[in-house]
Amino acid sequence: MNGAVDWLNSQAFTVFGQHVIWSDMAGNTIGLIALALGWRRSVWTWPAQFLSGLVLVAAYLSAHLSGGVGKQLLVIVVALWGWRQWTRGRRRAQDGSVAVRFASWKERGLLAAGTAAGTLALGGLFLAVPSLSWNPWPDAYIFVGTLAAMVAQARGLVEFWFAWLLVDVVGVPLAFHSGLAFSGLVYVIYLALVLWGLRDWWLRSRATVALEGAPA
Template sequence: MDALRWLIDIFNADIPVGGSSLLVREVVGNIFGLASAVGGMRRKVWAWPVGIVGNLLLLTVFLGSIFDTGHAANLLGQAGRQIMFIAVSVYGYRRWKQARDGAGTAISPRWATPRERGALAVILVLGTVALTPLFRILGSYEPVWADAWTFVGSLLATYGMAKGWVEFWLIWVAVDVVGVPLLFSAGYFATAFMYLFYGCFTLVGFFVWWRARNHERALVQTAMPDPITRRTP
């Protein structure tokens, strides 16, 4: 019983900040999320299970009134996307594990095709429009469209990461531009600051994957040159 009580106390612990407080598990969940992002930038398979741990912690945070966290605001898009992250992370883990090379690096980055890019844009817009009234009925925090946008954008970005599309980093930027103001207004300050940092981090990740894409393409062209362009002596 003492051990159980200790775990409950840790689960509900908070950090005083000015006139308010931050949940320890909100901070820890975002630290796991950052570690997962670093692993993703390095294309390491362990990025997926590490991210799942953070998702489970943050799920309890965003359902504030249900888990009695002191937050009256329920961000259903933020909470729902943690469940979505877990589901897509299982897919991403299996895909990256199958593609992993001897050095432990998984997936070769590539650009999405024009059709894939168009599909991403259409799903982002239509998904946001479709989910906004649903989230409003369920009692999500205003502006509800912003919550729906972050949910759909996060789904697409995570799926794009699993597929190895370089553009997935830019989708995260679009998510953060909307998500940071929403989180600040709802009082989730730890996550808002982490998203602000993610916004800068994702730009770095984009250029890292872009360079990796060009580097690996150059290696393939060197190893297997196009027979049309080869010159005979």
């Protein structure tokens, strides 16, 4: 087991003076695939997120980012829950994919309040126990923001994409600063996919509303 982890955390190549390790590259490549599957509203986005989380645990361990490790463990758990949500009880569009919608104002308020409260609580914990994180507030923000995004995705909410945008704002510079160059580069690609996915889910949610409001 240790041999496999050591290989995953070995250097793959160097680009622009930044060392890229296998776990960072493989985990984030799978993450990109998961995001693309999410844009397509395919249930396979969840097993892809699960696998990405498993591989990225090794990457964050190598960078000594406890918050990042915690985030990926959270991704693994929520991916299993989201997988179940999308295979049971989710509304379906005419093409068989998961139907999407905008959140209600109550749901938005709960997501925002939960993210703020969770970030404050977790950031406070990281400050009180410095060994848990070298970057308390960014780690807490990314950890809780990721949870909010995945919960919104599991519920088929368009706001899922907005949550990922807010996570990327902090995730990109933190990844480069921590020596995870491939993560930083992938986050930039994530940004393009998130904007594309946001547009697609936005249009589909409006089409669903129009269809439901049409006379029988």
